[in-house]
Amino acid sequence: MSIVDNPFFVLGLSPDASRIEIEREAQKLLGMLELAFEGAQSYDTPLGPQPRTAEAVRAAVAALRDPYRRLIAELWVRNAPPIRRTAPPAAHRAPVLTGLRRALGWRP
Secondary structure (H helix, E strand, O other): EEEEOHHHHHHOOOOOOOOHHHHHHHHHHHHHHHHOOHOOOOEOOOOOOOOOOOOHHHHHHHHHHHHHHHHHHHHHHHOOOOOOOOHHHHHHOOOOOOOOOHHHOOOO
């Protein structure tokens, strides 16, 4: 499990959510995804928005049903950096090193 596919981020819930709240939110999101609602197509993470799929929602619910996996997800989400609602700007992305292979002696 990585920070971007944390079940709480996928479902848009806090780690204090009850089992009933998790099930309700999952059913709501699955219905919204089926109807292609704009608000259900992505979710926010500390690394920026990620695409949400029905499979991701089902996997998130399955993970939160297991007490051990839920505990791990809670620890990750409680200690995660702040959520980003937009993709990181291009200036903060890793620079593209052109010609590096050639400079190191690699041949095409």
